[in-house]
Amino acid sequence: MDFGGDDVREGLRRVEEACEGLEVGVVINNVGMTYPRAMWFHEVEEKVWRKIVRVNMEGTTSVTKVVLKGMLERRRGAIVNIGSAAAVVVPSHPLFTIYAATKAYVDQLSRSLYVEYGQYGIHVQCQVPLYVATNMASGVASIERASLFVPTAEAYARAAIREIGLKPRCTPYWAHSIQWCLANFIPDPLLDAWRLSIGMRRRNQKEH
Ligand SMILES: NC(=O)c1ccc[n+]([C@@H]2O[C@H](COP(=O)([O-])OP(=O)(O)OC[C@H]3O[C@@H](n4cnc5c(N)ncnc54)[C@H](OP(=O)(O)O)[C@@H]3O)[C@@H](O)[C@H]2O)c1
Numbered sequence: 569m570d571f572g573g574d575d576v577r578e579g580l581r582r583v584e585e586a587c588e589g590l591e592v593g594v595v596i597n598n599v600g601m602t603y604p605r606a607m608w609f610h611e612v613e614e615k616v617w618r619k620i621v622r623v624n625m626e627g628t629t630s631v632t633k634v635v636l637k638g639m640l641e642r643r644r645g646a647i648v649n650i651g652s653a654a655a656v657v658v659p660s661h662p663l664f665t666i667y668a669a670t671k672a673y674v675d676q677l678s679r680s681l682y683v684e685y686g687q688y689g690i691h692v693q694c695q696v697p698l699y700v701a702t703n704m705a706s707g708v709a710s711i712e713r714a715s716l717f718v719p720t721a722e723a724y725a726r727a728a729i730r731e732i733g734l735k736p737r738c739t740p741y742w743a744h745s746i747q748w749c750l751a752n753f754i755p756d757p758l759l760d761a762w763r764l765s766i767g768m769r770r771r772n773q774k775e776h
């Protein structure tokens with residue numbers, strides 16, 4: 569279904585219908601989108617930011633609601649929400665501000681649901697990827713291929729599956745964990761300045 573449409577209710581109804589009679593055990597809320605390029609907050613067109621909010625926040629929330637009922641009856645299930653380092657590992661993500669803010673929502677939604685439903689046998693987890701070599705990374709960070717710190721989607725997914733049902737929040741890929749650990753030693757103002765310089769550089773690159 570298109571989570572970015574004006575009315576997602578029809579799509580959700582079809583998802584609900586598709587789930588009827590199925591014992592949905594694991595749900596991965598992977599859907600996500602960001603700006604077409606690095607932009608100052610005031611430059612982001614209304615239709616663009618509203619779509620990001622709908623896809624990243626409403627999509628994850630509504631699918632979770634659809635599948636949770638059955639999991640609750642069975643007292644069993646796992647929900648994995650894909651967050652982002654943009655909202656968790658670095659203190660800010662300038663020039664991708666609305667994207668990062670929606671991912672902070674995903675992080676908090678997941679953590680609170682983890683506490684609410686853990687007692688009923690449902691494990692809710694937020695996975696926090698850093699860069700993964702996908703269309704999104706190519707579009708916003710000009711990452712065209714995998715490298716030591718940027719896994720392929722397949723390598724990321726293999727690591728991600730192994731973490732399901734363990735901690736409430738994790739970064740499954742080993743090289744991402746090293747980067748997260750290093751980021752903890754860097755003062756926030758330095759990380760802010762670094763992210764701002766990267767955002768501005770990307771914006772200028774895309775303009776030329
Ligand atoms: N790549 C990274 O470096 C990175 C880093 C941190 C977090 N993430 C997160 O990882 C998740 C996956 O992103 P990705 O990197 O794989 O990006 P991607 O290649 O752009 O894939 C995005 C996914 O979301 C789906 N999607 C986007 N808009 C949709 C809409 N309106 N309706 C329904 N589905 C829609 C896409 O479906 P279609 O294939 O059908 O278009 C695709 O499966 C996202 O939540 C993203 O925020 C990615």
